[in-house]
Amino acid sequence: SYVLTQPPSVSVAPGQTARITCGGNNIGSKSVHWYQQKPGQAPVLVVYDDSDRPSGIPERFSGSNSGNTATLTISRVEAGDEADYYCQVWDSSSDQVVFGGGTKLTVL
Amino acid sequence: EVQLVESGGGLVKPGGSLRLSCVASGFTFSSYSMNWVRQAPGKGLEWVSFISSTSSYIYYADSVKGRFTISRDNAKNSLYLQMSSLRAEDTAVYYCARDGGYYDLDYWGQGALVTVSS
Numbered sequence: 001s002y003v004l005t006q007p008p009s010v011s012v013a014p015g016q017t018a019r020i021t022c023g024g025n026n027i028g029s030k031s032v033h034w035y036q037q038k039p040g041q042a043p044v045l046v047v048y049d050d051s052d053r054p055s056g057i058p059e060r061f062s063g064s065n066s067g068n069t070a071t072l073t074i075s076r077v078e079a080g081d082e083a084d085y086y087c088q089v090w091d092s093s094s095d096q097v098v099f100g101g102g103t104k105l106t107v108l
Numbered sequence: 109e110v111q112l113v114e115s116g117g118g119l120v121k122p123g124g125s126l127r128l129s130c131v132a133s134g135f136t137f138s139s140y141s142m143n144w145v146r147q148a149p150g151k152g153l154e155w156v157s158f159i160s161s162t163s164s165y166i167y168y169a170d171s172v173k174g175r176f177t178i179s180r181d182n183a184k185n186s187l188y189l190q191m192s193s194l195r196a197e198d199t200a201v202y203y204c205a206r207d208g209g210y211y212d213l214d215y216w217g218q219g220a221l222v223t224v225s226s
Contacts, residue, residue, distance in 0.1 A: 001170070033212040035153070042203055042219055043153065048212040086153050090211030095167045097143065097155035097211060 002091040004100035011106045018074040020103045022087030025068060030089045032070040034063055037102075038083045046085075047072060074105070082107045110134040110215045112204050117220030124194050128220055130187040130204030138182035141165075141207035144189050146200035147219075156202070157189065172198075194224045 005023040012018040022032060032050050035043040045054050047063035050070065060075045074081055087100040116128040128144070144156040157178040158167045166178055177190040187204050201219040208214030 031210050031212075033210070035213070037153075042216040043213070044216070045208070045212060045214050048208060048214070049210045054214060084152075088153075088212070095158075096169060097145075097158065097213075099145075099153045099155060102152040 001094050001096065002089070002098050004087055004089065004098055006085075006087060006100040006103045008101070009104045009106065011108055012074075012077050013108045014077055014079060016077055018077050018081070018105055020072045020074075020085050020087075020105065022070040022072070022100050023068055024070075024089065027068055027070050027089065028066045030065075030091075032063065032065050033088045034061075034072045035086045035088065036081075036083045037086065043086065077105075077107055079107050081105060110206070112206065112215060112217035114202065114204055114217045114220035117202065117222045119223045119225065120194055121226050122195060122224055124224070125190070125192040126194065126222060128189040128191070128202055128204075128222070130189075130217055132185045132187065132204075132206070135206070137185040138162075142180065142187045143205045143207060143213055144178060144187075145203045145205055145213065145216075146198075146222075147203070148197070148200040151200075154200070158207070159187070191222070194222075196224050198222065199224045 034047040037043040046061045050065040051063040062073045111133045141160045159178045175193045179188045203219045204217045205213035206215040
C-alpha cells in the first residue's frame with residue numbers, strides 16, 4: 001500500500017516560515033491535501049489539490065508538489081498555527097485514502 | 109452552514125457491535141461522497157471507509173474490511189458505520205467527513221468516541 005512520510009516535528013519562531021514535507025513514491029503524480037488539527041478539535045482542510053486553499057484559509061498557507069515530495073508552507077507563522085498537520089492522498093491502486101503520520105508544528 | 113453530527117459512540121466489550129450515525133445538514137447530502145476517519149488516543153488520523161453519493165462505490169481500510177459496513181440513507185441525510193467484532197485497537201474517535209471532490213475531506217464532524225474494553 002502507498003506510504004506517506006512526514007517529519008514528526010517542526011519548530012519555527014513567530015514571523016518565520018515553516019515548511020512541512022510529505023514524502024511518497026512519485027507523489028507529484030497525485031493530488032495532495034493538507035489538514036490542520038488543534039488539540040481536542042476535528043481536523044480542518046487548509047490546502048487541497050496540491051496548492052488550492054478553501055475559503056477562509058489565510059493566504060499564509062500554501063502548498064506545492066513535485067517528484068517525491070509535497071510541501072506545506074506556512075508564512076509569517078503565528079502562535080495560533082501551532083497544531084498537528086497531516087498530508088493525505090487518494091491511492092487509486094488500492095482505492096484507499098492514505099494519511100501521513102502527522103507533523104507537530106511548534107511555534108517557539 | 110455545513111454541519112456533520114456523529115452519534116452512537118460509547119463503551120463496548122471486545123467482540124461486540126456498535127453502529128455510528130452521522131447526520132448532515134447545510135448541503136445536498138445526496139450529491140457528495142462521504143468518509144469515516146478515526147483517530148486512536150494520542151495517534152494520527154486513520155481512514156476507515158468511503159461511500160460514493162449513490163452507494164455505488166464502497167471502499168474500506170484493510171484493518172476493518174470484513175468487520176465494518178458503511179451505508180447511507182440519502183432521504184434521511186444520514187451516513188452510518190456498522191462495526192462488529194470490535195477489538196481494543198478499534199478504540200478511537202470516529203469522524204465522518206465529506207468528500208470535497210478531489211478525494212479531499214472538506215468538512216468534518218466533531219467526532220464520536222468508541223471505547224472497546226472489557
